[in-house]
Amino acid sequence: MTTLATDDDILKAAEAWRSEGREVALATVVETWGSAPRPVGSNLVIDSEGNFLGSVSGGCVEGAVVTEAIDVIESGKPKTLEFGVADETAWKVGLSCGGTIRVYVEKVD
Amino acid sequence: MKLDILKALNAERNARRAAVVVTDQATGDQRLVKAADAAKDPLKDLIEKHIRSGKSGMEETPQGKVFLTVHVPAPRIVITGAVHISQALAPIAKILGYDVTIVDPRTAFATQERFPDVKVIAEWPDVALPPLGVDRYTAFIALTHDPKIDDPALTHALSRDCFYVGALGSKKTHARRVERLKGQGLSEADLGRIHAPIGLSIGAVSPAEIAVAIMGQITSSLRLTPEKAPEKVPETAS
Known part of the structure; x- marks a missing residue:
């Protein structure tokens, strides 16, 4: 039932992955405008291999978040990403619903 | 982090x-x-x-x-009554993300076979409920129609400040229940928190429809501030 995974599973996975020695980043939806698909507080956990669990948008921008997360794992510096229709990249990795979301990505260290 | x-x-x-x-x-x-x-x-x-x-x-x-x-803790649901409505309600509640526990001392009802994916406790509420740690993130539903089972469980749920308390039964049945519980020292304010007749007014007839009406009402209690909650509604189930 991965599509119904609750945030519980995600934070536990983040702890478990990190404790296993994997390099891990955590992405959190921190702000939304308009009709955003996932509420503020939604999490995505990513490892340096690009494996991920959870969602921040219901599938629309996860790919881009995973790529950025791998950068964050390397640099160790948190990043805030924004996705939405006003954004040029939105046409490539946009939110079909027309909302805008801001995602905070941080390393678990 | x-x-x-x-x-x-x-x-x-x-x-x-x-x-x-x-x-x-x-x-x-x-x-x-x-x-x-x-x-x-x-x-x-x-x-x-x-x-x-x-x-x-x-x-x-x-x-x-x-x-x-x-x-905040994931919401959960505790039910007295391993009855037909519970059989429909348990899977719906699960999809909605609730952890479900069913308490019923009647061992013919409270079987794992009737409730394959749910925690079932074949005990009286005074034994079963205290260890569950019922709290304000718990919704409680009384469905047995039997005061010997439902009344002590309702008293427990109200004392633990559950975010939702509902009881099956017509207006008449509920009026009698309120009288009994008042006699046991429960306050008007507490008794006013019981949703009864239980469930939103959607004309529910079958056990599954009543389960939907109950889950709709629990969702509104969880998500809406009291001012925005749908009015308490006429009976949908008896």
């Missing part, structure tokens, strides 16, 4: 205690505030507000922008 903070956060969540992670958006500095320590925190008012609403969010503070990640 430091692994130590993540571990401490997961420990709080495991224990069904609320906690908030405060992240400074400029510096990335982070701290964990446990619900029990919220009153001592410099951002006390904001943190308490967010714990009440259960919602994460960005906030402006004199020290700059912070993001509050709010973790």
Whole structure:
């Protein structure tokens, strides 16, 4: 039932992955405008291999978040990403619903 | 996030205690505030507000922008009555994300076979309920129609401040129940918190439809402030 995974599973996975020695980043939806698909507080956990669990948008921008997360794992510096229709990249990795979301990505260290 | 903070956060969540992670958006500095320590925190008012609403969010503070990640325990449902409505309700509640426990001392009803994916306890409420740690993140539903089972369970649920308390039965049945419970010392205010007849008024007839009406009402109790909640409605189930 991965599509119904609750945030519980995600934070536990983040702890478990990190404790296993994997390099891990955590992405959190921190702000939304308009009709955003996932509420503020939604999490995505990513490892340096690009494996991920959870969602921040219901599938629309996860790919881009995973790529950025791998950068964050390397640099160790948190990043805030924004996705939405006003954004040029939105046409490539946009939110079909027309909302805008801001995602905070941080390393678990 | 430091692994130590993540571990401490997961420990709080495991224990069904609320906690908030405060992240400074400029510096990335982070701290964990446990619900029990919220009153001592410099951002006390904001943190308490967010714990009440259960919602994460960005906030402006004199020290700059912070993001509050709010973790409140997952809601769960405790039911007395391993009855037909419960059989329909348990899977719906599961999909909605609730952990479901069914209590019924009648061993013919309370079988794992009738409720394959749910915790079933074939005990009287006075034995079964105290160890469950029923709390304000729990919805309680009384479905047996038997005062010997439902009444003590309702009393327990009200004393534990459940966010939703509902009881099956017509207006008449409920009026008799209110009289009995008053006789046992429950207050008007407490008794007024019982949703009865149970469920939203959607014309539910079958057990499955009644289950939907109940789950709709529980959802509104969880998500809406009392002012916005649908009016208490005429009977949908008896």
